[in-house]
Amino acid sequence: MATNTEGVEQQATQYLTFVLRDEGFAIEIGKVREVLDVTTLTRIPRMPDYLSGVINLRGSVVPVMDLGQKLGMGPISHTKNTCIMIVELEVEGAMVEMGVLTDSVQMVLDLQAEEIEAVPRMGTNLNTEFIKGMGRQGEDKFLIILDIDRVLASEGEAALRGEMVPSVTETQEAARADAGAA
Amino acid sequence: MSESEYGEVFREEATELLEELESALLELEKNPTDLKIVGRVFRAMHTIKGSGAMFGFDDIAKFTHHVETVLDKVRDGAVPVTKELIDLTLASRDHITALLDAATGTGAADPARGEEIIAGMQTLVAAATGDAAPAPAPAAKQPEAAPVESEAPQDKTVGQLTHYRIHLKPTAEFFAAGGGVEPLLDELRKLGECTVFLHEPQAREAGDYGLWEALLTTKQGINAVRDVFVFAESSCLVKVVPLATEGDEEFSEHKRLGEILVERGEIAPEALKEILDQQKPLGELLVEAKLVTRTKVESALAEQEMRKSQKLAAQKAKAADSIRVGADKLDRLINLVGELVVTQAQLTQVASQLGESDLVEPVEQIERLTAEMRDCVLGIRMLPIGTTFARFKRLVRDLSTELGKDVVMQTDGAETELDKNVIDQLGDPLVHLIRNSIDHGIEAPDAREAAGKPRRGAIHLSATHAGANVLITVSDDGRGLDREKIREKAIAKGLIKPEAEVDDAAIFNTIFAPGLSTAGTVTSVSGRGVGMDVVKSTVEGLKGSVSVHSSGKGKGTTIAISLPLTLAIIDGLLVQVEDTHFVLPLSQVLECVELTKEDIARFHERRVLPVRDQLVPYVRLRDFFAIPGQRPDLEQLVIVEINDERFGVVLDDVIGEHQTVLKSLGWVYRNAIGVSGSTILGNGKVALILDMPNVLKHARLEEQGAIRNIVH
Numbered sequence: 001m002a003t004n005t006e007g008v009e010q011q012a013t014q015y016l017t018f019v020l021r022d023e024g025f026a027i028e029i030g031k032v033r034e035v036l037d038v039t040t041l042t043r044i045p046r047m048p049d050y051l052s053g054v055i056n057l058r059g060s061v062v063p064v065m066d067l068g069q070k071l072g073m074g075p076i077s078h079t080k081n082t083c084i085m086i087v088e089l090e091v092e093g094a095m096v097e098m099g100v101l102t103d104s105v106q107m108v109l110d111l112q113a114e115e116i117e118a119v120p121r122m123g124t125n126l127n128t129e130f131i132k133g134m135g136r137q138g139e140d141k142f143l144i145i146l147d148i149d150r151v152l153a154s155e156g157e158a159a160l161r162g163e164m165v166p167s168v169t170e171t172q173e174a175a176r177a178d179a180g181a182a
Numbered sequence: 183m184s185e186s187e188y189g190e191v192f193r194e195e196a197t198e199l200l201e202e203l204e205s206a207l208l209e210l211e212k213n214p215t216d217l218k219i220v221g222r223v224f225r226a227m228h229t230i231k232g233s234g235a236m237f238g239f240d241d242i243a244k245f246t247h248h249v250e251t252v253l254d255k256v257r258d259g260a261v262p263v264t265k266e267l268i269d270l271t272l273a274s275r276d277h278i279t280a281l282l283d284a285a286t287g288t289g290a291a292d293p294a295r296g297e298e299i300i301a302g303m304q305t306l307v308a309a310a311t312g313d314a315a316p317a318p319a320p321a322a323k324q325p326e327a328a329p330v331e332s333e334a335p336q337d338k339t340v341g342q343l344t345h346y347r348i349h350l351k352p353t354a355e356f357f358a359a360g361g362g363v364e365p366l367l368d369e370l371r372k373l374g375e376c377t378v379f380l381h382e383p384q385a386r387e388a389g390d391y392g393l394w395e396a397l398l399t400t401k402q403g404i405n406a407v408r409d410v411f412v413f414a415e416s417s418c419l420v421k422v423v424p425l426a427t428e429g430d431e432e433f434s435e436h437k438r439l440g441e442i443l444v445e446r447g448e449i450a451p452e453a454l455k456e457i458l459d460q461q462k463p464l465g466e467l468l469v470e471a472k473l474v475t476r477t478k479v480e481s482a483l484a485e486q487e488m489r490k491s492q493k494l495a496a497q498k499a500k501a502a503d504s505i506r507v508g509a510d511k512l513d514r515l516i517n518l519v520g521e522l523v524v525t526q527a528q529l530t531q532v533a534s535q536l537g538e539s540d541l542v543e544p545v546e547q548i549e550r551l552t553a554e555m556r557d558c559v560l561g562i563r564m565l566p567i568g569t570t571f572a573r574f575k576r577l578v579r580d581l582s583t584e585l586g587k588d589v590v591m592q593t594d595g596a597e598t599e600l601d602k603n604v605i606d607q608l609g610d611p612l613v614h615l616i617r618n619s620i621d622h623g624i625e626a627p628d629a630r631e632a633a634g635k636p637r638r639g640a641i642h643l644s645a646t647h648a649g650a651n652v653l654i655t656v657s658d659d660g661r662g663l664d665r666e667k668i669r670e671k672a673i674a675k676g677l678i679k680p681e682a683e684v685d686d687a688a689i690f691n692t693i694f695a696p697g698l699s700t701a702g703t704v705t706s707v708s709g710r711g712v713g714m715d716v717v718k719s720t721v722e723g724l725k726g727s728v729s730v731h732s733s734g735k736g737k738g739t740t741i742a743i744s745l746p747l748t749l750a751i752i753d754g755l756l757v758q759v760e761d762t763h764f765v766l767p768l769s770q771v772l773e774c775v776e777l778t779k780e781d782i783a784r785f786h787e788r789r790v791l792p793v794r795d796q797l798v799p800y801v802r803l804r805d806f807f808a809i810p811g812q813r814p815d816l817e818q819l820v821i822v823e824i825n826d827e828r829f830g831v832v833l834d835d836v837i838g839e840h841q842t843v844l845k846s847l848g849w850v851y852r853n854a855i856g857v858s859g860s861t862i863l864g865n866g867k868v869a870l871i872l873d874m875p876n877v878l879k880h881a882r883l884e885e886q887g888a889i890r891n892i893v894h
Contacts, residue, residue: 042868044847045808045856046807046854046856059524059862061846061860063851096848
């Protein structure tokens with residue numbers, strides 16, 4: 001596995017650990033701006049299920065994503081422990097905020113570089129692009145360290161791809177449909 | 183706007199574009215195959231060229247034209263993106279900067295450097311395309327071709343009203359050869375307004391026949407003036423001095439007789455001063471003539487002094503009438519007012535819940551003041567669109583001269599106000615549209631005459647309010663859009679299938695696709711197919727729409743741009759479906775009616791309802807947005823009007839009017855269907871802003887899709 005250690009060579013880093021469907025996850029604490037209790041979510045109709053809607057964060061409208069559904073693990077159940085982590089990320093040169101819905105937020109954890117294992121090539125049932133590494137916690141407990149920028153940015157790209165469809169293709173489609181009907 | 187202000191505008195614009203050009207080039211170096219970046223480079227170059235020509239920076243326009251020709255080949259894939267190409271294009275960017283500095287007098291440019299860059303580029307092109315024409319040929323041709331080409335545009339006196347002073351001093355030889363002064367003067371009079379003075383010879387010696395002096399005002403250019411004397415030059419002393427060109431502030435300012443005489447060298451400054459010193463002030467003369475007393479003169483002088491200082495004070499006061507404020511400060515103010523509007527709505531709600539009678543009045547006051555303040559602050563950003571119209575007149579004039587066409591531009595609605603941000607971004611698209619009209623739309627005068635139209639073509643630029651939108655149209659009476667030609671091009675570019683039957687609107691809309699140009703030849707003005715896609719993307723970025731209409735061949739083209747008035751706060755109608763709140767732009771709402779169970783049954787669930795003799799189709803938001811729940815027995819139908827078309831939206835409840843501070847939904851939702859933004863309600867909940875045209879469009883497409891499924 002020595003060939004697969006790039007990106008995990010930094011020294012001790014602080015991580016925020018949280019739970020999705022009983023499983024331990026972590027992200028770098030520098031990415032997290034604050035953690036909120038779940039407030040009223042306003043769904044945006046006709047959008048994928050993992051986009052939970054928007055919240056009012058002190059006068060700003062912030063989109064929220066259900067991380068459980070995004071990672072294909074099923075929706076987050078709303079309990080008294082359910083939290084929204086407000087994560088900051090850079091999109092097209094501007095800093096934007098995004099809420100991430102999790103089952104519960106646990107603690108802040110220091111991890112040394114040697115405590116982080118490389119991502120197994122298979123077996124996690126997750127898109128390995130979204131994982132930075134596996135953090136060791138004790139003898140046989142692992143935390144999945146997420147590359148939250150990638151997880152969230154993939155969303156922006158999807159939106160962008162949708163937007164980039166030029167109106168001409170509609171013409172094309174209409175033309176094709178017409179041709180098909182004829 | 184004065185000449186120098188035009189220059190400043192271009193300088194600012196060009197600096198911005200050059201920055202964009204540089205960053206695009208550097209990106210291109212990293213991803214040499216990305217055609218989108220090539221497009222960016224090309225567009226930046228194209229706009230610099232266009233604006234350069236428009237503001238009279240001919241050197242820049244000419245140089246950029248050459249570079250653009252090469253980039254066009256890159257865009258077509260004929261020339262690969264190599265490091266050399268990037269180097270040369272970057273060098274050309276630096277050269278444009280140098281030209282810009284030279285033109286504004288803050289530096290110098292080396293024309294040889296420009297030729298070197300162009301020659302280098304042409305070598306690259308020749309190498310890549312395997313062109314039979316050897317590389318050195320165009321390179322060698324360049325220097326000799328350049329001066330010929332540059333002759334005309336550099337003579338900026340052509341087409342500009344210019345004043346000349348002409349001295350003509352014939353010799354005996356001239357008359358001996360049968361020459362006459364009068365015919366020459368007649369020629370001059372044909373050029374323009376001409377005043378002639380004859381200075382009689384001081385000594386009647388042989389060979390001194392006097393000096394003719396003519397003051398001529400003409401648009402024909404200095405060469406035309408010199409041509410008049412082309413045969414007389416050998417036997418006469420001819421001196422043509424251009425005094426000033428139109429718009430030249432120095433010339434239009436008032437000069438005293440003495441100053442002019444000194445300037446002309448007719449009298450020495452010292453001699454003039456001596457004469458002037460002999461002159462007594464008017465007051466002195468009057469007193470000497472005993473017409474008024476000395477004290478009366480002094481009091482009159484005192485009044486004169488007072489008036490002068492009054493005038494100065496007035497000028498000062500006028501200067502303080504307007505102040506320049508940074509746009510960022512204004513944006514901050516608008517954001518704050520937005521927050522204030524939200525907080526005020528909260529306050530009103532809390533107050534009504536408390537039911538405290540003492541609160542009623544102050545809360546109402548605050549509500550009124552907030553609304554007033556909101557309108558006031560938004561008003562600050564509203565500018566009449568006429569400020570941009572002025573710059574287009576210049577464009578029309580210069581372009582029509584350059585292309586040998588006779589075009590006049592009419593504008594109306596210059597007083598129509600639009601958000602400053604919108605106006606700023608509208609400049610480029612309008613330049614493109616007007617250029618297109620002159621270059622492709624309007625025919626040459628002879629062709630127009632042959633087609634039975636007046637020789638002079640017309641471009642009409644108008645702006646009007648249409649509800650919450652401003653409608654800007656650019657129309658011309660030119661040759662119109664050639665449906666077949668566009669269709670062919672669109673097929674060639676793969677935009678439509680050859681066998682498909684497509685209606686006119688769909689065909690015309692393909693002109694907004696990148697790279698589609700129907701102009702047979704590429705001129706320095708247009709024909710490369712950039713522009714229309716820029717127009718479309720800019721307008722859509724401003725949440726507007728653009729459409730093209732042509733009444734047929736020879737009947738002209740109209741391009742209509744529809745834009746929202748402002749992008750910050752709107753008056754909305756707050757409605758509800760289950761527990762989701764929506765806001766409809768109030769300006770689109772015509773009326774609200776009830777929709778009962780019986781109404782629905784009467785029309786067998788077909789989504790139409792007669793409202794005052796008109797059958798109104800409707801969209802049920804609950805179904806459109808797939809909101810779960812049971813629909814109530816009594817629903818509300820809100821009738822809206824979009825593009826002169828009425829349709830209804832059915833929802834559970836109409837809550838009332840709501841001042842809506844627009845908030846973006848964030849980049850994740852920029853692709854949302856039927857929803858264009860959000861706002862925060864008084865109770866802290868988020869309401870969604872309905873994008874009615876989008877709802878209508880999707881509802882229609884989905885219904886058509888459903889019908890098609892039934893047919894198959």
